[in-house]
Amino acid sequence: MRLISSSPKLPRRHLLILPPLLLLAIVYFCLNRREGFGSSSSLRGGSKLASTHLPSKFWQSFAPVLEATAPKCPPPVAPRNATASSTHLDASHKVLNMSTADIACLHRSHALFVDLINFGAPRLEFKKGTKGLATLATKSGFPVLLINLFMLRRTSSSLPLEVFLETEDEYEPDMCEVVLPRWNATCIVLSSLLGTTKHNLQIVGTQLWGFALLFSSFESVLFLGSGSFLTRSPDELFDSKAFAKTGLVLWPSKEVSLIPRQESQIFGMGDGITSDLSAIDHRQILISKKHHTNVLSLVAYYSIYNAYYGPLMSELRIVSLAAVVMTKPFYQIDHLPHQLGATSATSAILQFDPASDFNCTFPCRPEAMFIHTNWLSPESGLMTTMGILERFWGSEEESRSLYSQDIEASAWGSVTSALCNSEMVFHDWEVCHKARMRLSYVFGSSQMNDYGGNES
CATH class of the missing domain: 3.90.550 (Spore Coat Polysaccharide Biosynthesis Protein SpsA; Chain A)
Structure with a gap:
């Protein structure tokens, strides 16, 4: 509609x-x-x-x-x-x-x-x-x-x-x-x-x-x-x-x-x-x-x-x-935001693409465009999140059917890239190591590539 x-x-x-x-x-x-x-x-x-x-x-x-x-x-x-x-x-x-x-x-x-x-x-x-x-x-x-x-x-x-x-x-x-x-x-x-x-x-x-x-x-x-x-x-x-x-x-x-x-x-x-x-x-x-x-x-x-x-x-x-x-x-946007994961600090909110929403007639699901999550914020427990060795937003299969990619793995890949960039004034090797370890354990070693470069 x-x-x-x-x-x-x-x-x-x-x-x-x-x-x-x-x-x-x-x-x-x-x-x-x-x-x-x-x-x-x-x-x-x-x-x-x-x-x-x-x-x-x-x-x-x-x-x-x-x-x-x-x-x-x-x-x-x-x-x-x-x-x-x-x-x-x-x-x-x-x-x-x-x-x-x-x-x-x-x-x-x-x-x-x-x-x-x-x-x-x-x-x-x-x-x-x-x-x-x-x-x-x-x-x-x-x-x-x-x-x-x-x-x-x-x-x-x-x-x-x-x-x-x-x-x-x-x-x-x-x-x-x-x-x-x-x-x-x-x-x-x-x-x-x-x-x-x-x-x-x-x-x-x-x-x-x-x-x-x-x-x-x-x-x-x-x-x-x-x-x-x-x-x-x-x-x-x-x-x-x-x-x-x-x-x-x-x-x-x-x-x-x-x-x-x-x-x-x-x-x-x-x-x-x-x-x-x-x-x-x-x-x-x-x-x-x-x-x-x-x-x-x-x-x-x-x-x-x-x-x-x-x-x-x-x-x-x-x-x-x-x-x-x-x-x-x-x-x-006609479609209300969709929650990913349990109601907690590790959940996320999905917002939809206006192009597909504009042409969408119910029942239908427009394509995803934005994801908002609190665990990206250091004040909201990013360091605590690193110690949880499991997925937060559902299975890889569900993610790929919704977004044509494993969006949670991509998100954590970018987290790793930011925390491991040696040029950053906030760079901390121990934090970088924890992020890499979680990425490898939860999402597989194949996700370790292409996070933006300049990593330590």
Whole structure:
């Protein structure tokens, strides 16, 4: 069943701009055109420390708009021990303490930002016609990053990867200047782009994925979260009908997103419109920046003012809600994610290919595209995992029937490659030895080849 989600015609109750605010919109529009915008070169990581980049002209124009539309009221608060049943609401709703004045205040701020962006959307900095991947990383997460990168290159894809770091403290010269460029990947430090204005805007760490998309130099971007890797080449995603028709492809989450009853009032939409939006797994997002500038701008606004809008929407609905508010189409994968293995730290979540999902009519099974697993993270027990000498995700036969390869063996091969790469600052011979031993014992010695080279 095809599920092309095209945003409905929304009631324009939020067109409340008075003459002074309209003047502000005109000033913003003029500044937007007068200052101009640089080429994508200002965002390129290359092999130099990102702080040497030119300031982002986009951010210099966008930050004042974010600051001018800041809510001027207290953020919403959930009452202690409140439950949906205690207030006789449907279980899909949550309770927030908000006065009528606070609801009107948030509505005005949100409406002002939406109208300013619709009046003169910022010109995002990207190189026309380009496509690539973007991800987030920390210094402690470089081993996981390398695993994901090796898995990407195993699919025969040569698409470039931009690795976004929050601050220069996360920058590792050997990784960013030597290792990653060999695999067509570059580092970009967000603080060097965001810290170029006088405006005091705080970005919550968990919301940084939206800014990775906002500042990526690619016109078409696939965001790939930490611990998510591809089972097949992502190149075909950019040519899929789902992406060509909408410019935005989203993958579902099994988690439930609770909706406050004040949401439709604040976002200026009819009752029931937002409640139809399913939770989204933002560990993979495919978007055209050319066609969805307004959506990314609104995602950034929600992220900056997460204290106000976070309780209203949940991070699981931030992109789909932004698309609906901006009346932009998107395609949501119809098939829910599939769990591999037992419910534990060693399990994995499978997401499907939009091309086969788009053409799929029930009953059918689309092809696998992404796998997300927690055991790739050092904080989630990778070292403990090495001591478990058995398969986690089912038999080899089942894996080959689903993905045409032994995906678990491939994943552990990439783990071994990352941990055994002698160029890595995190290289530890003992850890490498344990990874090799598990790979050989569980998956066979034939899987010991072609993990990326430069192994000790």
